[in-house]
Amino acid sequence: MVDISKDKFEIIGANASESQSIVRPSISYWQDAWRRLKMNKVAMASLVFLIFLVLMAIFGPYMRPFDYAHQDLFNTNKPFSKVHWFGTDYLGRDLFVRVWMGARVSLFIGVTIAFLDAVIGVTYGGIAGYFGGQVDNIMMRIVDILYGIPYLILVILLMVVMGQGLWTIITAMVMTGWVGMARIVRGQVLQLKEQEFVLAAKTLGASPGRIILRHLIPNALGPIIVSMTFDVPNAIFSEAFLSYIGLGIRAPLASWGTLANDATQVLLMYPMQLFIPGFFISVTMLAFNMLGDGLRDALDPRLRR
Amino acid sequence: MLNYSLKRFVYMLITIWVIVTLTFFLMHMIPGDPFTSEKKVPEQIRQNMLAKYHLDKPLIVQYGYYLNNLIHGDLGISLKYLNRTVDDIIKQSAPASFQLGIQSIILGVIFGLLFGIIAALKRGGGWDYFSMFLAIIGISVPNFIIATLLQLLLASKLRWLPVSGWGSFKYTILPSIALSFSTLSIISRMMRTSMLDVIGQDYIKTAKAKGLSQLQIIWKHMVRNAIMPVVTVLGPLIAGIVTGTFVIEQIFSIPGLGKFFVQSIYDEDYSMILGTTIFYSVILVVMMFLVDIAYGLIDPRVRLAKGGK
Amino acid sequence: MGDREVLLDVQNLEYSFDTYAGEVKAVRDVSFQVMKGESLAIVGESGCGKSVTMQAVMRLNPEPPGRFKAGKIIFDGREISKFSERQMQSIRGSEIGMIFQDPMTSLNPTMTIGKQIAEVILKHQKVSKAEAMKRAKEMLDVVGIPNADRRINQYPHEFSGGMRQRAMIAIALACRPKLLIADEPTTALDVTIQAQILDLMKDLQREFNTSIIMITHDLGVVADIAERIIVMYAGKIIETGTSDEIFKHPQHPYTWGLLKSVPRLDAQNKEKLVPIVGTPPDLFAPPVGCPFAARCNYAMKICYEAQPEYTNETDSHKVACWLKHPYAPKVKNPFEKEAYTSEG
């Protein structure tokens, strides 16, 4: 037991050393977000995988001495081997090389679309949110109506009219894809523009363009980045779907979707030719989605559950 | 509610009008008229077509005729099957797609909700991991891969179900499962999140403090509230199911509209593509409208919004 | 209070939460009684375990993460801490009613007010749906909601905050419970509405002869409703006494701090409000000594080393503070001075 001696009854007051206030070093928003992201193992694994994927998309096609478009009709539908690591397709093209060429195309499409969606969506949403009132009203009514148009159907229609090809697919998907971003940015800007630093900038006579670019967008960057991270896999997914139904990239260029489409020719005999691109699509989708979840938790602590 | 429905209805009409107009002008961006793009159209028929569709008139007049035709449900004539109108083809093939779509939606919604509810109530348990696993598959694996896997495994290998074709109910099982997969997984994931959110709400504590049993609380207070956010994504999910039929019907050789649609892309059968596009768009826009109304009906905050009483 | 019967007897209650970060010892060795017809207030800063204590009595917390570690709860002669979940269900809502802090979130947004009141009646009494609705309507009248006929079919979002809290009271009292637990019933409301709700509760208590346990972090609120007050800090009761004893002769430095930090409706002197510096201790690892020591201006060495025992000032007035020990230096009680010199 504690001994209760008289000398212990001397008033020493509130004890600072016992006080539980731990002073935390104040770190910036981005450092803090990065620290949180690093603690998320799944998100970090996804990030590492995606970096690997990008590296393979750049260097993979040079790892084997085959051209992605070279047909070899004496060596069609070969299984995995020392020569053809992933085998060959129905035209005798090396699938290892084609998978990484496909990665180039699919990633390029995904990233480009996410980027263009962001550029258009941020501009549009930024303007609507900043000016508010009637401008916002009209601009958002337009977005509402565009939002109501079935996305893939419109893309299909545009593809049919514009003809197939890498840039048509990108154009078609961007024409319909930016509205989601516009909505997010508008919401953010509406919240931010009432805050003091924006009012201060306004009083100092900064132009609307400058305020949107220097003050509003940087502060809305978190949600924008998260949304872009989800845009990439969605674009890859849609492209794979379009290519699978024959509306994608023109041969001999190939995306993962085209590879899957090519595989349907010989599906019952050689299902592996479908499952290889299918596997890469799936893992990439998963990685982007997991990274997106992680980024959302890291960048927007309010949304954490 | 009336106000709300009316507003939604007007939106729907505007959206349809935008789609139709867009389609019309896009159609006219294709070089030549729709009937010269394929050489196989005989000159005689071509002349008839041009006259019938007034393609020799100014664009704006054509637009008028076009709208008029649409309102009367005339979507034109297939360039591939010259003796058949697009309406005919749709009428003949849509029922199979329709059955497939409905079955998939029911499957996806019911099991999605069920899995989501159970996963949330037994958080961290086996069911939770199972539904998490389903969700991961659902968001990452394209449906054409899932469909092919099911086909190879359950039909080709195990011979439990027919590989492809259309006929009795058992032909519909695999394609419905494949088609409902992403809907099921997305709904179960959303429902789980939403349930967990509701479980932590104060009114659940109130319900418990009233002495209600766990089952009464789940049924009367949790599910009803948790379902709300799920209903809002139903529109896009239905759209996903509809576009999903394009590949699923292809894979399972189902003589539905989706298969015809994809075939018409291969065949460059423009009038079929455009007619079908409009048909699909209208169906989807109407579906979204119905989903919005349904949402209004279950959420009193929307139902009773100004002008509702 | 001596001649009244005991309604609720809480003995040595310990309640914890098992979180991934460790055990949160939210309630530590709490004992108190509530008499029939009595109104008791539990006060303390937020986070000190008031809600958890009452939710432990009702067993409202999901377990896990909650855990009933030790103690006995006797309600109306029955040891309800031994009750099964099913037995508890028959007590909740019928014999013990509860009102929560935020009327905005405590009502189900997708169910009409009428149904929410009728639900508790249907659960505990053998009546038809129509009869339950009729009683729900009567309850709305009782709690002072006009136009009950129309109001009964409305949803919570059509009610103002004060009206919702009235509806909550209607739910809690619909089955005429013997005990009403009100967890910060006025905290989320405007000051004028607060007074109305408090008046309503006082009236209804008299009318139904219900015992009330009123939880609040605002001493001003309890001054005229509570007969007896319990002061909690860091999961423990540090002082308890009648309303007079706590307001006129407070003994614990934390109680002094509380009294100085809240505006009092009855205070004539316009003294400056002094907030208590610092925050309550971490309940993962509560301090070995007096939990208030780190923030106490009178803290002594002993306070950091051992928990003070309870000292009885009077039969009803108990306090846990080393200043009461015979070895302790005599310190001036800031409130005694006020009570005896300025008023007396």
Ligand SMILES: Nc1ncnc2c1ncn2[C@@H]1O[C@H](COP(=O)(O)OP(=O)(O)O)[C@@H](O)[C@H]1O
């Ligand atoms: N579900 C829970 N899980 C973990 N800790 C909890 C939980 N509920 C309450 N606590 C902790 O218990 C302590 C007491 O909370 P509470 O009784 O709500 O305080 P108050 O006195 O404000 O009502 C707080 O420190 C709180 O963090």
Ligand code: SF4
């Ligand atoms: S026991 Fe010591 S630290 Fe605690 S209140 Fe009393 S004097 Fe202050």
Ligand SMILES: [Mg+2]
């Ligand atoms: Mg509380």
